[in-house]
Amino acid sequence: MTKYELGRLCAAELEKLYPDAVCSLDYSGEAWKLLIMARLSAQCTDARVNIVSKELFEKFPTLKDVAEADIHALEEAVRPCGLYKTKAKSIKEACRIIVRDFGGEVPQTLDELLSLPGVGRKIANLLLGDLFGQPNIVTDTHCIRICGRLGFYPESEKNPAKIEKILDKYIEKPLQSEFCHRIVYFGRDICTARSPKCEECPMKSFCKSYCNSKKSRI
Numbered sequence: 001m002t003k004y005e006l007g008r009l010c011a012a013e014l015e016k017l018y019p020d021a022v023c024s025l026d027y028s029g030e031a032w033k034l035l036i037m038a039r040l041s042a043q044c045t046d047a048r049v050n051i052v053s054k055e056l057f058e059k060f061p062t063l064k065d066v067a068e069a070d071i072h073a074l075e076e077a078v079r080p081c082g083l084y085k086t087k088a089k090s091i092k093e094a095c096r097i098i099v100r101d102f103g104g105e106v107p108q109t110l111d112e113l114l115s116l117p118g119v120g121r122k123i124a125n126l127l128l129g130d131l132f133g134q135p136n137i138v139t140d141t142h143c144i145r146i147c148g149r150l151g152f153y154p155e156s157e158k159n160p161a162k163i164e165k166i167l168d169k170y171i172e173k174p175l176q177s178e179f180c181h182r183i184v185y186f187g188r189d190i191c192t193a194r195s196p197k198c199e200e201c202p203m204k205s206f207c208k209s210y211c212n213s214k215k216s217r218i
Contacts, residue, residue: 090118129177142187151208
């Protein structure tokens with residue numbers, strides 16, 4: 001099986017499992033909120049980010065409010081998400097730059113997004129895909145773990161930038177955003193970091209990790 005075939009099979013199975021998968025962050029369709037929530041999600045669960053953000057956006061209901069927020073008040077608002085000083089600082093500065101340089105609108109190009117404090121390729125690709133319909137691979141921990149197990153690259157490979165380039169070749173561009181959302185659901189339900197439910201997995205027949213483990217038991 002070629003990796004192009006593997007990509008098509010994986011995308012098709014994930015679509016069957018999660019036809020309506022969407023971003024796990026409840027950002028209400030507002031671009032600036034997704035930017036902030038994506039930043040808060042670093043080393044924090046999406047579920048916690050959703051809870052924290054509800055109160056955060058009640059205190060700071062507009063992008064301009066966040067840009068002009070007292071930094072200590074902002075730190076306290078995002079404290080439950082961890083790394084709160086660093087996150088608050090980058091969020092405030094990113095919002096300030098958006099207001100000053102982009103007319104209050106989240107920019108729509110990769111280079112412009114990467115120029116914002118706290119925004120790396122993972123966040124930028126999420127924003128481009130979900131907000132602006134530009135196909136991109138979001139290499140979060142689920143994606144990195146699962147696609148390595150499936151056989152797109154060695155499981156020892158953990159470099160997000162390298163993995164993004166690899167998957168960009170093998171996952172059809174119109175499917176990339178949905179593929180990445182679905183792989184998150186799949187990583188929580190079946191292909192968990194610890195004790196994956198391999199025997200229940202609909203992709204076990206072409207999963208390199210499962211096939212190798214089966215051979216080792218023979």
